[in-house]
Amino acid sequence: MGISMGPNQYGKAEVRLVTVDRSTPRHSIKDLNVSSALRGDLDAVHLTGDNGNCLPTDTQKNTVYAFAKEQPVGEIEDFALRLGRHFVSTAEGITGARVLIDEYAWQRIPVEGTGHDHSFSRAHDEKRTTAVTIDGDQAHVVSGLKDLVVLKSTGSEFWGYPKDEYTTLPETTDRILSTAVTARWRYLHTDVDWAKSFESVRATMLEAFATTHSLALQQSLHAMGKAALEAHPEVAEVRLSLPNKHHFLVDLKPFGLENDNEVFFAADRPYGLIEGVVRRDDVPEAPMAWYSTAEF
Numbered sequence: 001m002g003i004s005m006g007p008n009q010y011g012k013a014e015v016r017l018v019t020v021d022r023s024t025p026r027h028s029i030k031d032l033n034v035s036s037a038l039r040g041d042l043d044a045v046h047l048t049g050d051n052g053n054c055l056p057t058d059t060q061k062n063t064v065y066a067f068a069k070e071q072p073v074g075e076i077e078d079f080a081l082r083l084g085r086h087f088v089s090t091a092e093g094i095t096g097a098r099v100l101i102d103e104y105a106w107q108r109i110p111v112e113g114t115g116h117d118h119s120f121s122r123a124h125d126e127k128r129t130t131a132v133t134i135d136g137d138q139a140h141v142v143s144g145l146k147d148l149v150v151l152k153s154t155g156s157e158f159w160g161y162p163k164d165e166y167t168t169l170p171e172t173t174d175r176i177l178s179t180a181v182t183a184r185w186r187y188l189h190t191d192v193d194w195a196k197s198f199e200s201v202r203a204t205m206l207e208a209f210a211t212t213h214s215l216a217l218q219q220s221l222h223a224m225g226k227a228a229l230e231a232h233p234e235v236a237e238v239r240l241s242l243p244n245k246h247h248f249l250v251d252l253k254p255f256g257l258e259n260d261n262e263v264f265f266a267a268d269r270p271y272g273l274i275e276g277v278v279r280r281d282d283v284p285e286a287p288m289a290w291y292s293t294a295e296f
């Protein structure tokens with residue numbers, strides 16, 4: 001019976017990096033969670049424990065911190081590209097790298113107008129993300145966001161679905177629609193103003209969520225992805241993962257009260273999970289770009 005080593009990668013997961021730009025008394029901070037993973041000629045370490053090509057995960061972690069000191073971190077996409085290209089061009093036997101970065105949002109504590117110089121509060125749960133894959137001399141950038149919580153208090157319906165002996169859900173022409181958006185979008189190239197593109201894709205998807213009169217969260221998903229692609233020629237495809245954060249009408253009849261779509265119970269689980277890819281027909285797929293990102 002033949003047994004061989006299949007695809008593999010290894011690296012340091014979740015390196016927590018915080019940088020303070022102290023070049024003026026008005027500090028700015030960056031707060032990142034960086035994971036690196038390397039691929040290549042790694043049969044020997046798996047088969048015999050020969051570590052000749054095994055750049056330690058500890059070294060990968062140290063590289064993140066050293067790079068953050070040697071040059072300003074800048075946009076997460078640029079930092080991930082720098083790290084990934086460094087590993088592939090300098091580590092013996094390493095031909096591919098994956099660098100995942102989540103960025104936490106901080107804002108200045110509002111003190112006298114413009115905000116405090118060196119005191120911050122975490123803005124919200126939302127994270128900006130990137131997943132950079134270096135494959136030989138090719139680079140893929142998949143950027144995105146996680147945990148962007150949105151809600152429409154009307155403009156959402158759900159009816160016309162099949163009914164069987166287990167169906168209890170009442171049809172509705174007016175419900176709350178709420179989700180925590182996880183979105184990832186793949187860029188066609190790396191010549192991109194990352195911050196500007198991020199803000200614009202995010203704003204476009206939010207606008208589509210707000211202005212789509214939704215007959216299903218699936219329809220909103222498609223509208224959000226389509227709007228992002230239409231407005232951003234630099235983007236090849238958008239993947240969305242949308243938990244349906246159910247809001248159930250509370251029965252107030254026992255108290256002699258009518259509930260006219262005003263009082264809801266916000267359930268946290270279970271939740272519907274609506275996921276999909278919206279893509280351009282004329283762009284080839286790039287499975288390498290998505291390898292090992294957790295979402296659909």
Ligand SMILES: O=c1[nH]c(=O)c2[nH]c(=O)[nH]c2[nH]1
Pocket residue numbers: 158169215216217218244272
């Ligand atoms: O927008 C929705 N899509 C569904 O597939 C679904 N299923 C369900 O129970 N409620 C909803 N809502």
